[in-house]
Amino acid sequence: MVSNMKKISIWMDNKFKSKISRLKKDTEVDVLIIGGGITGLSIAYNLINKNMKVALVEKNKIGGGITSRTTGKITFLQQNIYSKIEEKYSFEKAELYYQSQKDAIKKIVNIIDKEKIDCNLIKNKSYLFSNNEDNLEMIQKEKNILEKFNEKVTYTNENFVIGEMKYQISVDNTYVFHPLKYLYNLKDICLKNNIDIYENTTVYNIERKNELYYCNTGKYKVIAKKVVLAIHYPYFLKPYFFPFKSTLEKSYVVACKVDKIEKTNGITPNNPSISFRYHENEYPYLIYLSLSHVMQDEINAKEMFYKLKNEVKLLGLDPSYVWSNHDIMTKDSLPIIGEMQDNLYIATGYNTWGMTNGTLAGMIISDLIMNKTNKYTKIFDPKRQEILQIGYSFVCNVKGFVKGKINRNKKFYNDKVVYLRENNKNIAIYKEGSKEYKVHSNCPHLGCGLIFNMEEKTWDCPCHGSRFNLKGDVILGPSNYSIKYDE
Ligand SMILES: Cc1cc2nc3c(=O)[nH]c(=O)nc-3n(C[C@H](O)[C@H](O)[C@H](O)COP(=O)(O)OP(=O)(O)OC[C@H]3O[C@@H](n4cnc5c(N)ncnc54)[C@H](O)[C@@H]3O)c2cc1C
Incomplete structure (x- = not known):
């Protein structure tokens, strides 16, 4: 029997392909953004009409990186992240991170509203759930801290939509969307507003001379006063030792046709996590993520896909799309966003929450570029010592x-x-x-x-x-x- 299952993400299976030419001459700009994922485009969008010459270069196609393989949830309920940040730092830092996520959600929804972007945005409830009573304490702890932030949290122990997940908290005012439709729209808006965008243009190295950055793309160069590395894994920074400041988490995802969509999304509190959401395009789909693990612990991708397909079979579902993806994790659960050295900025380490944190990077880095203060610069400081994890990262490498x-x-x-x-x-x-x-x-x-x-x-x-x-x-x-x- 021939399988109809596609081995790409559900977002990549679309007809809105981006076609922009590569860089064809040497160029001078005020700001060069390297990377056309949610981070790069959010920064570019915030620099529209700011009296600066801005260019964005992307080595493949806009949205072709990690963002094209996400699950596209826009939520502040992110496993037990606030309990973790409180434990590592303080209640105040956990609250500041919470506020940053709420601000980022507001920002995405405002952009979609203002620009009338059609990207299947659905408002829904986010759940943190488990079928294991041992996790109840962890879930309740997260509920308590969210309530201290004045968030309305509901607890139930009724059987839930994904298998028999019993212990759940839920929050309102979260969203899901089609991440690539959103990015393609941001790209079009940027192009219409004089932001230069080049696809199939790789920056191979960056040199600093006379207070300018010379970014070499092979045949041509971009000379920029300010450079943003929105490249997911910031490998240009030497000696920043990024492999010792991050680990990689890989997950497997399927999208399966279902009878109807529910206005819910959810995640389990600890790894290997299960995460789900719904998406309606031509048909209603359930998008289901599982088997998340440290990338280097994986034995073989084929076995992981086999396990995932068996998992969804038990739910009575048949995958139409399967794919895998990975994100960068930090030791303190906070992203890395800010100025690394004079006029060189980075944004990475989103701990699998890049829809909000990529948007937030857009807000923070554009403020830094325009010499404006931003209340979040300190907690996401790329130079903070707490992200260093030499021993563990070395073992992973x-x-x-x-x-x-x-x-x-x-x-x-x-x-x-x-x-x-x-x-x-x-x-x-x-x-x-x-x-x-x-x-x-x-x-x-x-x-x-x-x-x-x-x-x-x-x-x-x-x-x-x-x-x-x-x-x-x-x-x-x-x-x-x-x-x-x-x-
Ligand atoms: C399985 C999975 C599910 C996820 N689900 C969610 C979710 O539901 N909600 C959520 O908030 N987050 C989620 N995330 C996290 C989120 O997808 C990522 O954090 C986010 O997409 C990263 O965006 P980015 O723009 O930083 O990176 P990317 O999208 O990878 O963009 C970086 C771009 O830079 C380009 N580039 C790299 N090097 C160069 C160079 N030298 N020159 C030019 N261009 C270059 C790349 O080609 C790429 O297009 C998930 C992650 C995973 C792994």
């Missing part, structure tokens, strides 16, 4: 490196993938019928061995999350280079 070697083992691939050495280079071949796809099998970023993802047909780096398609083109960073055999 080593595990990723070892995994890249172990997965060269034939048993994972039924002889469809062959690893070999040729002319002193590590090569891999994927065989599909009579076709053979040959690529370099080490990641150009830091040299880790690539693992074949049999389900999505991508080459994945187990260390820092770069991904490449069958032909070897890089589809997700931090690698800026392809693994094509002939290059």
Whole structure:
């Protein structure tokens, strides 16, 4: 039987493809934003009509990065994040983070309203739920802290829509949307308002000379007074030691047709988490995420997809779309947003809450660029010591490196993938019928061995999350280079 299941995110299956030309000459700007995900476009949007020449460059297509594979919930109920921040820092910091998320939600809804953006925005209730009584205390703790922020929280223990999830709190005034429709609209609005946008334009390195940044895109350069790294994994910063200030969390997602949508979304309090939401396009869908884990702990993507499909089968559902995605996690659960060095800004480490935090980065970084104060700059300071986690991150990096070697083992691939050495280079071949796809099998970023993802047909780096398609083109960073055999 031929399966109709698509191995891309439900958002990527759309007809609104972005087609913008690459950079074709040297350019000078006041602000260069590198990266066209929710972070880069939110910053660009906030710089419209601010008397500055602004350009945004994107190495692939607008919205083609992590944002195209999100679940697109716009919520401030983010597992037990406020209890964690209170425990790590203080009640006041937890409250400030809560306010930042509420402000970001307001901002997205205002933009959608003001610009009349059609992006399937639905207001709904967010749930934090579990079927394990051991988690009840954690859920109640989060309820207590939210109530201290004056948030209205409801507790119930009725059986819930996803399986038999019993213990739940819920909050109102949260949303879901179609993240790519939102981004494409932001892009069009920016273009109409004199923000220059270039696709298929990679910045390979950045040099500082005479108080200006020289951003090299290969043939042409952009000279900028201020530069924003909205690139998800800020690899340009040396010696910032980003691999020691972050870990990567990977999850698996399916979208399944259902009879009708519910105005609810939810998540379990701890990992491996289950998260869900609904989306209505041509049909109603349930989007269901599960099996979240530290990226380097994964044995094999095929097994994870197999487990996920079995999980949804037990709910009586049949996936129409399957995909995987990863995000950057920080030790203190707070994002990293702000000025790194003179006129160089970064925004990353969203702990899987990038719809709100990418929007917030838009607000904070545009304020910094315009020399305005912003009450959130201090808690998200990229230079704070608390995000350093040398020991744990080192172990994760080593595990990723070892995994890249172990997965060269034939048993994972039924002889469809062959690893070999040729002319002193590590090569891999994927065989599909009579076709053979040959690529370099080490990641150009830091040299880790690539693992074949049999389900999505991508080459994945187990260390820092770069991904490449069958032909070897890089589809997700931090690698800026392809693994094509002939290059
Ligand atoms: C499974 C999963 C589900 C999630 N669900 C939610 C959710 O429901 N709600 C929520 O709030 N968050 C969610 N998140 C988190 C959210 O998706 C991310 O935090 C967010 O999309 C990151 O956006 P970004 O703009 O920083 O990165 P990206 O979208 O990756 O954008 C960065 C862009 O920079 C480009 N780039 C990189 N290097 C260069 C270069 N050198 N030159 C030019 N361009 C470059 C890339 O091509 C990319 O397009 C989820 C995350 C995961 C993993």
